[in-house]
Amino acid sequence: MSGKRIHEYFDRTPAKWGILGFLNECDIEPFDLKMDEYFKSLRNILERERGKRREKAELLLDRYRKDTRPDRQLAKDWYNRNPTGSSIHFHNSTFFGNAQRVETINNGTSDQREKRKLYKEILQFNLLPYADNVKSDHGEDEDSEYEAYNENEEDDVGESSTSEGDDSFKANTSFVKTYKDMDPTRKWVLSSGMIVEDVIFRKYKNMSVESLTHSWVIDLDNHEVASLFSPADWKEISSQTLSLPQLDVLMAKSVSRFARVMTTSGLREILETTFYRSKDEPYDREKHYDAEWVDLAMRRMLPLFESPDQLLRKSHLEGWYDSNIWSFIVDYALQDLKGMETVRKESSSLATTMRKNRKRVRTGTKDRSKIGRRLDAIVKTDADAYYEYGAVEVGKSFRGVKSTKWLIDKLKLAKTLHDMLFRLEVLVDHQDSLVKKLQVVGLVNSVLGTGSSLKVIIGSPQLHLWIWLSTKNALKLFSNTGLKCRVLRMSHPDGYVCLLERDELHEVPTVVENLQDLFKLLKSIWQMKKMIRDCLAVTNSRHIPKTEEELFAELTGGSPKSPPRAAMIPWSLDTPTKRKH
Structure with missing residues (x-):
């Protein structure tokens, strides 16, 4: 954290601050930098603010450093439960320890065996975590947050972990x-x-x-x-998952225009000399919207590719990516969903809210209504009593699909999708023929850091040496920049069990030479939209009028045999309430 910034976790009321809550929400890695962010934020609050925020910041610092130091133990326990593999972190990272020598890093490849070899080579530095009494930027002593890193453990936990x-x-x-x-x-x-x-x-x-x-x-x-x-x-x-929709022909033609583009001048030429529809053909929103969206995406990417500052290869705040990337790739794509809207900025899921409050029978300070899972975006109907059909979860960093942060985000998003599917099944009255056609979708995207420098402390915490990974293969392994994106989809084929299927991991290209990656991503987003539209059509089909005979029988109490009902899927598991500190 630079300057006097305070981590966004502390935007909430001070009563909700706690070291475990911060560690769970802060996605800065590795652990030492996460704790550094925690201490700096509390010190900045202590120096700049008054009232309850200052009092709580002072209390949390005392809980970590004085008397029995309960928060210190909580941090150690949290670290032991959430190992992030080796202490090597390649996004503006810091290495701590008593390294005596520096090895040359070269010949790295994307092969897992070579990756482990390279990790091992770097770990020969004899890296150790912060020792007690390491001087902070403010000249204060900082206690050690944890015992030591496990150098042999990679950030490759399974979902059940x-x-x-x-x-x-x-x-x-x-x-x-x-x-x-x-x-x-x-x-x-x-x-x-x-x-x-x-x-x-x-x-x-x-x-x-x-x-x-x-x-x-x-x-x-x-x-x-x-x-x-x-x-x-x-x-x-x-085999029981629903098939992916086939790409619209007009959209496919619009994308195909850019097949041979390898330069920014070539991309500009295609945009200036070709059109997504015949010039004498009037615009039809229902027919041409997706083809036009492809054209828009290419036009928005062009100045980013041309930027002399290489904007796509730099790290930015999350809002920058929302405005300059995801707005036209995701939000614009979904704007033509009739009767639906995409709500961004920490939207709370109504489906999850209803699950969390299903047992609530009274009011009062001890029985307050619980808020549903907050997501970066929710795709829902625009009615007051709305239903949700999709969700977006954004991570600030990407360290692989097996990283702890990615797995936790996926777990949270998947549970929210399950809540959404539960409500939709209730909406269609659990009719088996309709339930088997329902499918909710989620989008997980993350920013992959651009930092390629490693900061190593040699001999003592006061001496710093900057090492730049300059070889092509090392940069490929450790500094492969980009924006990652993956679509998840959930359906209920049989029994009480739902299936979660993850589509391919896609990436927003950072250079025009990799424009083919954007084609695949646009196709995936289009398929996501089509699945949402198809699911909405299924729920709307419950309104198909009954025949005269069926209606008469229903009104007179002699209703014909009801259609087969699917087994009602269970509620998502309620995660235990976190302990308050």
């Missing part, structure tokens, strides 16, 4: 109750006779950390879950 909430989570409470309440005749029985719900329950009933399976959601990319089934059974499960 992540937790949305506190470590007090116990799977054998509501998870067990939900299972026992299931109707055995409504469970998902595979061709082999295997019962999906039973397999999940046996594996995860004693798990001590939260996983998607505790909400009865199978992530098709989770190898741990896949290993519970035979190859034939897993193939049968995976």
